[in-house]
Amino acid sequence: MVDVVISGIGQSAVGRKVDRSGIAMTVDAVIAALADAGLDRKDIDGLSTYPGKLTGNLAHFSPVGTHELIEALKLRLDWYNGGGEGGAQQAGLLNAVAAIKAGYARHVIVFRTLKEGSGSLYWQQAAGPSAQRQRVGDRFEYLMPFDALTVINYVAMSMQRHFHLYGTTRRQLGAISVNGRTNAALNPAAIFRDPITIDDYLASRMISTPMCILDCDAPTDSSIAFILSNAEAARDLRSTPITIEAMAGALHSAASWDQTDMPHMGAHDAARQLWSRTALKPTDVDVAQLYDGFSFLTLTWLEALGFCGIGEGGAFVEGGHRIARDGELPLNTHGGQLSAGRTHGFGFVREAVIQLRREAGERQVPGDPQVAIASAGGGPQAGCMLLTRR
């Protein structure tokens, strides 16, 4: 069986607004990842991204696809892949793992670039005044006519149902936001670094009940790139290889936001599949990087991955002691997307690698972390990966 490792990581400047084009930021991230691995671009034979290049109102969500990068770096590829459907934000990684295991490629660049800090999204366009009445079709047709315009509304409804079924409270959930900010203070690249308290959280502006502004991540301009390699091919590289022990992107529940099973969602399907692909157990995990596009999604992942029981996420995170950097399950040690900025799932994988390499500096978790988990997605989409240092 072919083992796949993460052999290089790279990140562009990250900010609310970065004065560089999407492709320029992507090239920055890829050059950094190549240097980290000790590879030349001529060694690269594969390329993968998600969701591929988007145009029109969604251009800021994904301004760069495979074609732009192939041209910009004169890559000569045996395999490449992009597209907007798959195991959530980790789909590009999942596909790269499959390609390497199949022997289609040996060293694959996987990237994700956003210009969301600079730009707007479809729903903002739809809600704005325009000369012509907006007509919508396809996947949001049964949501947007009810002014359910944003994922914030959909996740808020899942939160509300979780609160109802299990007695989860805002005070409990807020510990995830506070923990992220505490960790971000130790991350020089984080967007928000001023500490917040649970009282700040409880007093913050409500967006869509019960979700407040501090439950929402920060749109950014950013690019992150990884090099995934066949472990044999990566043997003599410069960096410490981090093994992808298992990956999963299962979806057994509904594929649309309007029909997904609230509050449990696709995370449970992917998580179940992840543990079926490894001998490791939740208790073996030393550091967890769980998607927090919204704080509630992290709670979902904690339950789905078995770090606590279904419905027990609120009690698990309450007070923040268990999830602190020196707690039993250090969580989102770079600040998460809530505080470090929305890198759309990729920041979690990068931080997992940094922690396993013990290169996290001031925010390095204590002990000798050997196993990390990273997840991405919410609602009907989910992907997760288990990483080990061997």
Add this chain to the structure above:
Amino acid sequence: MSDSYQRPLPILTDENRHFWQGGRDGHLLLLRCRDCRYWVHTPQPRCTNCLSEALTSEPVSGKAEVETFTINIKPWGKGMKVPYVIAVVALPEQPGLRVTTNIVDIDPEAVYIGMAVEVRFEQDEDVWLPMFAPVAN
């Protein structure tokens, strides 16, 4: 360019017209399989239970229960009126049969999960939006 906010409306097609225009006659119409009697929502090309092509639209009772909801506070566009309630309601006709909607004719703060609601329609251009309000009495 109009400064007053207008909700996005669906693009009407042969596949969805029953849902968005059934309200003209006061009915919430969903697709149903003539062979196995399964309700199919959102619209699909065949019955998702037995794969029969024998789908036709039929009225549901219009009664429902609030499965979950959110009070949207933030105005997303110029002129948008807030707060308003977005909800997923469960229809009694079949387990898992659910529709996203707005809960209307009630103080948003008074909406709760499990609340009994019934359909009423709001016409906007050529669309009859199925809204839900608390059951009278």
